[in-house]
Amino acid sequence: MLRYTIIFIVLAIIAAFFGFGGIAAGAASIAKILFFIFIILFVLSLIFGKRFKA
Structure with missing residues (x-):
């Protein structure tokens, strides 16, 4: 479950780098x-990962 958490944050x-940085202005939205x-x-993965692991 922690692996999915890392994947989601990366x-x-x-997505923020490309959208907010102005590199791909057409894909910002x-x-x-x-x-x-x-x-x-x-x-959600943080919440449910801790809930089911305990």
Whole structure:
């Protein structure tokens, strides 16, 4: 479960880098949506990962 948490946060950072940094201006809105989706998945995996592990 921790592996998915790491994957989600890395994908969120990559989406933020491309979307917020101005590198791919055409894909900024898609990157922002992906950023928030991956942040939500990251938080959920942290919550449920600790719940089921204990």
